[in-house]
Amino acid sequence: MHVSETMRTYSGPFLTQKGFIQAQLSVEGGSEESDIWGERGIGSIVDFEEGGAEGIPAIIVPTFYNAHTHTGDSVVKKVPSGTLAEIVGPNGFKHEALAKASEKEMIQALKGYLQDAIDTGIRDIVDFREGGIDGIRVIRTAFEEFEERLRLRIMSRPSQKKYDEWELNKLLSLSDGIGLSSYRDWNESLLGRIAQAAAKMSKPLSMHCSEDVREPIDSVIELGVHHLVHMVEATQDDFLVCVLEDIPVVVCPRSNMFFGKIPDIPGMLEAGLTPCLGTDNAMLSSPNMFREMEAAFRISRFKGEIDPLDILMMATWNPRKALNLPYCIGPSEPRDDSKEDYMILSQPRGDPAYDVVTRKAPDDVLEIVEW
Ligand SMILES: [Zn+2]
Numbered sequence: 001m002h003v004s005e006t007m008r009t010y011s012g013p014f015l016t017q018k019g020f021i022q023a024q025l026s027v028e029g030g031s032e033e034s035d036i037w038g039e040r041g042i043g044s045i046v047d048f049e050e051g052g053a054e055g056i057p058a059i060i061v062p063t064f065y066n067a068h069t070h071t072g073d074s075v076v077k078k079v080p081s082g083t084l085a086e087i088v089g090p091n092g093f094k095h096e097a098l099a100k101a102s103e104k105e106m107i108q109a110l111k112g113y114l115q116d117a118i119d120t121g122i123r124d125i126v127d128f129r130e131g132g133i134d135g136i137r138v139i140r141t142a143f144e145e146f147e148e149r150l151r152l153r154i155m156s157r158p159s160q161k162k163y164d165e166w167e168l169n170k171l172l173s174l175s176d177g178i179g180l181s182s183y184r185d186w187n188e189s190l191l192g193r194i195a196q197a198a199a200k201m202s203k204p205l206s207m208h209c210s211e212d213v214r215e216p217i218d219s220v221i222e223l224g225v226h227h228l229v230h231m232v233e234a235t236q237d238d239f240l241v242c243v244l245e246d247i248p249v250v251v252c253p254r255s256n257m258f259f260g261k262i263p264d265i266p267g268m269l270e271a272g273l274t275p276c277l278g279t280d281n282a283m284l285s286s287p288n289m290f291r292e293m294e295a296a297f298r299i300s301r302f303k304g305e306i307d308p309l310d311i312l313m314m315a316t317w318n319p320r321k322a323l324n325l326p327y328c329i330g331p332s333e334p335r336d337d338s339k340e341d342y343m344i345l346s347q348p349r350g351d352p353a354y355d356v357v358t359r360k361a362p363d364d365v366l367e368i369v370e371w
Contacts, residue, residue, distance in 0.1 A: 007046070010344055010366075011055035013352035015062060017317050019309060020352050024052025025060065027344075027369050041148070045342070045371040059345040059352045059360075061312065063123035063368055064289040065319040068229050068250040068278025071127045072135065075101040075109035076283035084212045084259045088281060090161075090185060097283075098130065103138060109282075110142035114150060117287040120362040121343045124151045125287070126250075126278065126325060128179035128206075128229075132159025132167060136174045143329060153327045155179025155206055163190055168197045176327055177204035177226065183215045195223040204325065210234040212259070217241050227323055229278070231268070232261045239271035248322035249273055251314075253296045255280035265296060265311075266304035276319040277311075289315045293357045309353035343368050 007028045014023035030043030076097040080087045087093045101109075117125060129135045136156050143152055156175035158167055171178065178198050180186060186194075198205040204226030209215050211230040217238040220228065227248040231238065242249055251263040268275045279285045279292050293311050300306035320340070344366040349355050 008043075009047075009055035010058040010060065011053050012058045012060065012348050014060045015312065015316060015352075017321070022051055022053065023060065024049045024055050026055075027367070030367065030369070042341075043367060043369045045369055048371075057346075057348055058366065059348045059356060060342050061345065061356060062316040062320070063341040063343050064121045064315050065124040065276070065323075066117065066122050066279055066287055066289060066315075067126050067276035067319040067323060068252055068280055069125055069127050069287060070130065070281045071110055071113050071125070071139065071287075072098060072106065072130055072282070073284075074113035074282035075106050080258075080283055088181075090181075094281070094283065095130075106138050107142045110139060111145070113282050113287060114142065114146045118146065118149050120286075120288045120290065121365050121368065122150070122287060122289060123341045123368070124153075124319070124327075126153040126155060126179075126319075126323070129154050129156045129175065132156070133170055133174065134159075136171070140329070147329055148331060151327050151331060152329050153177070153325045154329075155204075157181070158194070161186060161190065163193050165197070168194065169201070172198060172201045172203050175203075176325065177206065180205070180207040182208045182211055183220050184213070188219070191223055195225075199224055210238065211256075211261075214238070221245050221247065226325075227276075229280075230256070230263065232256050232263045236267055236271060239268050239273055243272040248276060248318075250276045250278045250319075250323075251296070252278045252280035252285075252292070253299050254285040254292055257295065257299060258284050262299050262302055264303045265300040265314075266306050269306075269310055270304075274318045274322045275314050276322060277314040288362065290356075290361050297357045307353070308351070308357040311357050312353045341368060341370050 007026050009026045011024035013020040025045050026047035027043040028046045030041055080093055154175040155177050156171040157180050195205050206227045208230055209220055209228040210233040214233040229250045231249050253263055256263050277292055279287050293315050297308055297311045345360055345364045346366050
């Protein structure tokens with residue numbers, strides 16, 4: 001393999017927090033060859049010129065931020081079939097498969113999933129981690145070889161639906177926060193105690209909400225939730241409550257489609273939400289954000305007009321701004337909020353947002369760079 005340390009210059013549409021601008025940038029270090037990280041790690045942006053047009057034609061966007069996954073499901077090998085409750089509900093298909101898997105199988109499957117995430121331009125992952133304290137230990141072991149390349153947010157949950165103060169405090173100290181299944185899976189007093197424990201340790205509490213049926217948004221908000229996942233069966237009024245309370249929403253369209261449902265992304269945008277995008281259960285979908293964005297764009301057209309730039313923002317800037325989640329493992333934060341990790345995409349064609357959302361694929365990522 002050829003390794004080059006020479007400076008390379010790219011120019012083309014560059015995605016800022018406010019949209020695309022024309023820019024030219026030079027990259028030094030790392031490698032242009034082999035995979036998107038190169039054999040020598042990643043390069044750095046050493047020169048940036050707004051308006052510049054001298055360089056290899058490219059589209060430059062922040063690396064993908066996968067705002068919701070269940071990486072552990074990567075160990076499930078059978079084709080899932082049945083209703084949402086039968087597949088992912090308590091004691092359903094998924095939990096049965098997870099219970100049968102050995103730790104070695106889990107770690108191997110997780111490593112494959114995390115490598116796929118890197119290969120598709122992801123730098124940040126939020127993982128809803130099942131299996132209690134053991135679940136955290138397993139992902140931390142699998143993650144060791146990826147620590148330089150991914151930032152992982154572990155949202156853990158109690159291993160059983162009963163109050164265990166020792167376990168809860170341990171979960172909170174070993175993970176970045178709590179990530180629960182649907183509101184209706186838990187009894188109210190237990191939820192209240194979990195919420196209290198999270199607040200006491202200043203850790204975020206998040207949960208699935210209104211995925212299969214509409215759930216009472218006021219009761220969910222009262223728990224002091226940090227962010228909600230799905231909101232497929234939520235109403236426009238529920239979206240407005242989230243806007244008023246400043247609660248971000250993560251949507252996972254491919255997962256919803258698997259269960260015959262469509263999230264109302266145009267409705268969320270109209271309400272003033274800044275939705276974020278996640279790929280959800282690893283047994284239902286790969287971590288590939290290109291595929292998730294394309295699905296989000298196409299199914300949004302069932303609900304109304306959609307700007308592809310809004311979809312691209314859901315995979316890049318929205319989660320960075322709206323979720324603002326702390327994390328325990330991975331490379332340090334970029335230096336300030338205008339400087340980020342970026343991916344360089346080849347072959348710009350026409351409108352850059354439409355191009356990235358509907359046509360680009362992992363093969364188009366030339367390299368990942370830091371700034
Ligand atoms: Zn989920």
